[in-house]
Amino acid sequence: MAQQTQAPVRPNVRVVLFGLMIAMMLAMLDNMIVSTALPRIVGEFGGLNHFTWVVTAYVLGTTVSTPIWGKLGDLYGRKAVFLTAVVIFLLGSALCGMAGSVIFGGPDDGMVQLIAFRAVQGLGAGGLMVGVMAIIGDLVPPRERGRYQGMIAGIMAIAMVAGPLVGGFITDHLSWRWAFYVNLPLGGVALVLLIATMHLPKYRTEHRIDWLGAALLSVGITAIVLITTWGGNEYAWASPQILGLAGLAVAALVTFGFVERRAAEPILPLGLFANRNFALISVIGFLLGFAMFGAMNFLPLYQQTVQGASATNSGLLLLPLMFGMLVVSLVVGRAITRTGRYRIYPIVGGAVMAVGLGLLSLLDVGTSKIESSLYMIVLGVGMGFLMQTSMLIAQNSVEQKDLGAASGAATFFRSIGGSFGISLFGAIFANRLAGSAAGGAFGGGGEGSAGMNIEQLKELPAQARELVLGGLADAISHVFLWAVLFAVVVPVLAWFIREIPLRTSNEVPSTPEEQAETALARTPSA
Numbered sequence: 001m002a003q004q005t006q007a008p009v010r011p012n013v014r015v016v017l018f019g020l021m022i023a024m025m026l027a028m029l030d031n032m033i034v035s036t037a038l039p040r041i042v043g044e045f046g047g048l049n050h051f052t053w054v055v056t057a058y059v060l061g062t063t064v065s066t067p068i069w070g071k072l073g074d075l076y077g078r079k080a081v082f083l084t085a086v087v088i089f090l091l092g093s094a095l096c097g098m099a100g101s102v103i104f105g106g107p108d109d110g111m112v113q114l115i116a117f118r119a120v121q122g123l124g125a126g127g128l129m130v131g132v133m134a135i136i137g138d139l140v141p142p143r144e145r146g147r148y149q150g151m152i153a154g155i156m157a158i159a160m161v162a163g164p165l166v167g168g169f170i171t172d173h174l175s176w177r178w179a180f181y182v183n184l185p186l187g188g189v190a191l192v193l194l195i196a197t198m199h200l201p202k203y204r205t206e207h208r209i210d211w212l213g214a215a216l217l218s219v220g221i222t223a224i225v226l227i228t229t230w231g232g233n234e235y236a237w238a239s240p241q242i243l244g245l246a247g248l249a250v251a252a253l254v255t256f257g258f259v260e261r262r263a264a265e266p267i268l269p270l271g272l273f274a275n276r277n278f279a280l281i282s283v284i285g286f287l288l289g290f291a292m293f294g295a296m297n298f299l300p301l302y303q304q305t306v307q308g309a310s311a312t313n314s315g316l317l318l319l320p321l322m323f324g325m326l327v328v329s330l331v332v333g334r335a336i337t338r339t340g341r342y343r344i345y346p347i348v349g350g351a352v353m354a355v356g357l358g359l360l361s362l363l364d365v366g367t368s369k370i371e372s373s374l375y376m377i378v379l380g381v382g383m384g385f386l387m388q389t390s391m392l393i394a395q396n397s398v399e400q401k402d403l404g405a406a407s408g409a410a411t412f413f414r415s416i417g418g419s420f421g422i423s424l425f426g427a428i429f430a431n432r433l434a435g436s437a438a439g440g441a442f443g444g445g446g447e448g449s450a451g452m453n454i455e456q457l458k459e460l461p462a463q464a465r466e467l468v469l470g471g472l473a474d475a476i477s478h479v480f481l482w483a484v485l486f487a488v489v490v491p492v493l494a495w496f497i498r499e500i501p502l503r504t505s506n507e508v509p510s511t512p513e514e515q516a517e518t519a520l521a522r523t524p525s526a
Contacts, residue, residue, distance in 0.1 A: 015193070015197045016135075016139065016193075016194065016197050016198045017136075018193065019189075019190045019193035019194040019197065019198070020132045020135060020136070020190075020194070021155050022186055022187070022189060022190035022193075023082075023086060023128045023131075023132060023187070023190045023194075024128065024129065024132045024155050024159075025155055025158075025159055025186075026089065026125075026128065026183050026186060026187055026190070027062075027089070027125040027128040027129050028129075028155070028159035028163070029159045029162060029163045029166065030058070030093075030121070030125065030180075030183065033163050033166050033167035033170065033179045033182075034054065034055070034058075034118075034167070034179050034180075041054065041111075041114065041176050044100070044110070044176070053115045053118075054111075054114055054115055054118055055118075056225070056229050057115045057116070057118040057119040057122060058118045058119070058121060058122040058125070059122065059225065059415075059419065060119065060122060060221075060222060060225050060226075061118070061119040061120065061121065061122020061123040061125070061126065062122040062123075062125045062126040062129070062415065063126070063221055063225055063412065063415045063416065063419065064123075064126070064217075064218045064221045064222060064225075065122070065123045065126030065127065066126040066127075066129065066130050066408050066411050066412045066415060067130075067217065067267055067268050067408040067409060067412050068126075068214050068217070068218075068267055068408075069081065069085060069126050069127035069130050069131060069408060070130045070134060070406075070407050070408020070409070070411075071210075071265070071266075071267045071268070071408065072209075073130075073131060073134055075209070075265060078131060078134055078135050078138055079135075079194075079198055079199075081127065081131065082127060082128075082131035082132075082135060082194070083191065083194065083195065084127070085124050085125075085126070085127025085128050085131055086124065086127075086128065086187060086190065086191050086194075087124070087191070088120065088121075088123055088124030088127070089121055089124025089125055089127075089128060089183070089187065090124070090183060090184055090187040090188070090191070091120065091124070092117055092118070092119075092120035092121030092122070092123070092124055093121055093180045093181070093183040093184060093187070094180070094181070094184060095113075095117035095120060095121075096114060096117040096118060096121055096180040097177040097178070097180035097181045098177075099113040099114040099117055100113060100114065121180075129411055130407050130408045130411045133391050133395070133407040133410075133411065134407040134408075135198070137395045137407065158322060158326065165316070166182075167179060170182065209265065210259070210260070210263040210264075210265055210266050210267045212259050212263075213256060213259045213260050213263055213266055213267045213268070214267050216252050216253070216255050216256035216259060217252075217253075217256050217267055217268065219248065219252040220248075220249050220252035220253040220256060221416070223245045223246070223248045223249035223252065224249050224416065224419070225419055226245050227242055227245045227246060227249065227423075228419045228420050228422065228423035228424075229419075229423065230242065230245075231423055231427070257270065268408075268409060272397075272398055272406060272409065275397045275398070276496070276497075276498060277393055277394075277396075277397040277497055277498055277500065278393075278394055278397040278398065278406065278409075280493050280494070280496060280497055281346075281390050281393045281394050281397070281410065281497070282394070282409060282410065282413045283413075283493055284346060284350070284386075284390055284490055284493050284494060285390050285394075285410050285413040285414040285417065286413045286414065286416060286417035286420075287417060287486050287487070287489055287490050287493075288353075288383075288386055288387075288390065288414060288417065288490065289413070289414035289415060289416065289417030289418035289419075289420075289421060290417040290418065290420055290421035290424075290483075290486050291353065291357060291421060291483045291484075291486045291487040291490075292353070292383060292418070292421075296321075297422055297425070298425070298429065298476045298479050298480070299318065299321075299360075299376070300318070301472075301476060302363060302372075302472075302473065302476045303317050303318075303372075305469065305472050306363075306365055306367075306469050306472055306473045306476075307369060307372070317369065317372075317373070318376065320373040320374070320376040320377045320380065321376040321377070321379060321380040321383075322380065323377065323380065324376070324377040324378070324379070324380025324381040324383075324384060325380040325381070325383045325384040325387070326380075326384070327384065328380070328381050328383075328384025328385055329384040329387055329388055331384075332345055332384065332385055332388065332389065333388055336389070336392065340501060341499065342389050342392060342393060342499065343494070343497050343498075343499040345385045345386070345389045346385065346386055346389050346390065346393070346490065346491070346494035346497065347491045347494040347495055348385050348491075349382050349383070349384070349385025349386035349389070349490070349491075349494075350382070350385075350386065350487065350488075350489075350490030350491035350492075350493075350494055351382070351491045352378060352381050352382035352385060353379060353382025353383060353385075353386065353487050353490065354382070354484055354487035354488045354490070354491070355378055355382070356375060356376070356378035356379030356380070356381070356382050357379060357480050357481075357483045357484045357487050358480075358481075358484050359374075359375040359378055359379075360372075360375050360376075360379065360477070360480040361477045361478075361480040361481035361483075361484060362375075362477065363375070363473055363476060363477045363480070364470070364473045364474070364477065365466065365469050365470050365473050367473075386490070390410065390414075391407065391410050391411075393497065394406050394407065394409070394410040395407060395410075396500060397500070421483075421486075424482075425479045425482065425483065428478060428479055428482055429475050429476065429478070429479050432474065432475040432478045432479075433471060433472070433475040
């Protein structure tokens with residue numbers, strides 16, 4: 001068991017926070033920037049049938065590594081582990097930018113190289129996202145975390161909108177390689193700043209890495225991500241490939257559960273889930289990722305096809321969503337710091353998010369940009385209530401020694417939820433589209449929708465174009481309607497969260513109530 005041997009040094013938290021925000025921005029921005037550059041990459045390398053792996057490899061690397069990074073931070077100290085993640089991310093960015101260049105033998109294997117290097121970049125990104133949240137947990141006590149985590153949630157909101165804008169600018173005015181090279185100077189600034197200013201508590205720990213547990217978890221997560229990526233697209237849901245992956249995922253995760261119960265330092269301490277708040281907020285995080293990331297992928301599609309916006313302008317049209325999320329995140333963070341109360345926010349946030357998704361299910365060809373902007377503000381407000389409070393509740397449910405594992409688990413469940421959401425809503429969209437005029441125009445099914453040419457829409461006769469746009473709008477609104485069914489579960493679960501007083505320091509809880517609650521989350525002793 002870890003023992004704290006040095007009192008935490010309280011540096012200028014705002015200076016450290018600036019470096020952490022740069023790191024978080026890099027991890028959040030990267031995937032969105034690269035998505036904009038993908039058409040140019042495919043144009044140079046070919047490999048259209050493999051281009052989705054440029055995104056999938058990054059998501060896979062991030063998801064697999066997130067809980068492992070969190071536990072390594074608990075064991076070895078978060079500063080060294082976080083800086084290592086930054087270096088791996090920057091190395092992966094540099095390699096991605098050089099993929100298919102003369103340094104690696106030319107463009108013949110460029111797509112394969114890029115996919116491999118994106119996996120390396122994703123491994124580093126997993127450490128960035130969980131590390132930022134865990135480091136804030138080390139620097140400030142739970143009572144003060146709301147304010148700072150609200151700022152981080154605001155950065156995530158900005159990244160959602162800035163990504164397509166920056167990606168569009170880079171793609172139009174520079175080489176696609178700068179979608180990766182842009183990370184290097186920003187990451188270098190964050191690295192130097194954090195090395196110089198970040199001072200965290202040091203721990204003395206018996207380092208016994210649960211390598212078997214890490215391997216089993218990685219295999220299980222990889223199988224799940226592949227199922228959500230390939231299911232209904234590359235292979236039918238009932239195909240031997242998907243069923244085999246499902247069997248592999250179940251076998252790996254069940255075995256992982258048995259291994260973790262006996263491990264001295266489990267990668268994901270199962271005892272955490274005995275804590276009611278932690279278990280509830282993990283499910284809420286999954287549903288948040290499911291509804292939010294799954295449904296939000298369809299907003300730019302609606303804006304670029306039905307509303308006729310350009311790729312860059314569709315990013316600007318997402319500003320109302322960002323504004324609602326940013327403002328509420330900051331206000332809620334300060335309110336939690338001032339009052340110490342937090343239970344009401346996920347209840348309200350889940351309800352408002354469900355209303356926002358319900359409003360977006362009303363989108364059709366006649367919806368004006370002002371109306372859709374108002375709907376997005378409502379969704380952004382709901383997300384703003386939820387984003388930082390879910391992480392705060394997860395961290396406040398465990399002891400300081402398990403902070404990294406708890407932060408990693410919270411990030412992991414949100415990421416897995418997003419992966420499932422994207423897959424399921426993609427299948428719903430494709431099925432709805434296949435039976436419409438739009439599905440017929442583009443060949444029907446998921447493959448047709450994946451290969452839509454927006455320019456072709458402009459060349460269609462007016463009557464045919466209206467039919468196609470109507471089919472697209474109907475399929476997209478149908479996705480949001482399904483998202484509501486998952487979002488309404490969030491406030492129901494949040495109602496059962498027990499409001500444990502936020503500690504005013506990072507010391508072990510001293511009151512009987514706090515001790516009783518956190519005792520449930522302690523890992524089994526070796």
